[in-house]
Amino acid sequence: MTETTPAPDAHDHRRQVLYWRLLARLFDPEERASLEAASLAVVEDIGLPAALLDPQVSIDSIVQRHPDLAAELDGLMTPDGADPQDDSAESDARTDPQDATGADRAPTGPQDPTVDADPRDRAAEVRRAALVSKVLLNVFATGSGAVSAGQLARWQSDAGWLERALGCAPGDLRGGRTGAPGGVAPTGTGLGGATPDLSRLIPQIGPELGALEADLVKRMRLREVLADPQLAARLTPSMSLIEQLLRDKNNLSGVALANAKALIRRFVDEVAQVLRTQVEKTSVGAIDRSVPPKRVFRNLDLDRTIWKNLTNYSPEEERLYVDRLYYRHTARKTTPQRLIVVVDQSGSMVDSMVNCTILASIFAGLPRVDVHLIAYDTQALDLTPWVHDPFETLLRTNLGGGTDGTVAMALAQPKIAEPRNTVVVWISDFYEWQSQPLFDSMAALHRSGTRFIPVGSVTSSGRGSVNPWFRERFKDLGTPVLSGHIRKLVHELKTFLAS
DSSP states (O other): OOOOOOOOOOHHHHHHHHHHHHHHHHHSSSSSSSHHHHHHHHHHHTOOOOGGGOTTHHHHHHHOOOOTTHHHHTTTTTTTHHHHHHHHHHHHHHHHOOOOOOHHHOSOOOOOOOOOOOOHHHHHHHHHHHHHHHHHHHOOOOOOOOOOOHHHHHHHHHHHHHHHHTTTTTTTTTSOOTTTTSSSSSSOOOOSOOOOOTTTTSHHHHHHHHHHHHHHHHHOHHHHHSSSHHHHTOOOOOOHHHHHHHHGGGGGHHHHHHHHHHHHHHHHHHHHHHHHHHHHHOOOOOOTSSSSSOGGGGGGHHHHHHTTTTEEEETTEEEEEEEEOOOOOOOOOOOEEEEEEEESGGGHHHHHHHHHHHHHHHTTTTEEEEEEEEEEEESSEGGGGGOOHHHHHHHHHOSSSSHHHHHHHHGGGGSSSSSSGGEEEEEEEOOSHHHHHHHHHHHHHHHOOEEEEEEEESSOOOOOOHHHHHHHHHHHHHHHOOEHHHHHHHHHHHHHOOO
16 A cells, blocks of 8 residues: 655645745846735735735834734744753653654554644744745845935834844844844843844844845935935934945035934934943942941941841840941042053944944043043044044044054053053954054053953944954964954953952
């Protein structure tokens, strides 16, 4: 008796139609009549709006007309219920490999052919495929040609829905928002659920979204948009947009320049608010125990006071008699710490320039921290007078050009008065014109007792490259390159200032 192949499920056919239509539209903007008609029939049959198939209709518009879809879109592309079941499956596999594969499993009883052993909800999978197709098509089918401010705003909104579908907060994966540790592993979803591990699901999707956004910004007639206050108001600040504004600021004037400054200010304030929460608990200087504690109530060490006076406890009276109060030491060593931040302002380091300028201004607001900021390409610029205002600092930068770190080193070395109380943070990709002389001077700083921290990238996406020649030599020197999310740099600086 020959086995019969089970007939393909109708739901599988519907799902395949939706995904084939998605692939066709992504690679060719021209419609395929047969796929469009079949997809429309599927969407209408499962009770979803036909507008779901129109790439010109934003997801916001669909959600406004059908508010119940918002809950379905949140977390749409995250693995469902994988944790407990997967763990138990892996445990069973470790216990009995044969059971895990099903190769030698004997039937435990008669099988009823009328019972569907497949636990998947195939109808729900079709509905999910339709929603996923809408999100992916709106985000990745960016077309070609000029882009208006409205189109950019709509794409940013749709990209936010993709991030929500992946379990993240809007803006986290694209970069330029420091609330996320990387392109694929955000620190929080903002949706009340557990943080998804997207590193295995879709690697490096964050930087790719950022690249798409950057391409749209370049295709937009930015000067014309900025000259119109209504169009400029529709722009959403992002790292890609800020980079374009900083590159073009010298060619703007009047209303366009005022609108550009307003966008930069909005973005700076957003990033600064996130960074400030990471820095605000920084304590400067170690506790100085040679100074007697101030005997005020807020310094009272209640736990130590009770512990030290336990011998005075009276069981008969059930009272603890205190003959001495103990207070916490709060005085800190008053030696000022000097923080020198040197930033490569070449075109490839725009994320670092923006983030580190803001970070330097926050640390400059801490007591007993003397912050100096230097930007360089082939020339060095001392931005210390404006270090408290990142907005003014960014307006004085000139992105692009070559990279010659020796000019920045010549400006930084005279600022090091007390090496033991100085930290130099050097942010660059280290593709230098004069590699050996620059490294020799950096090694000399390290040997003098100065805390030297080379940083390869301080972006939200963690994407960046570092010259392998420098990377190996920094590692041999004992000061490995710090790369990745800006929180790593914040942690290193907080550790130094608290020591």
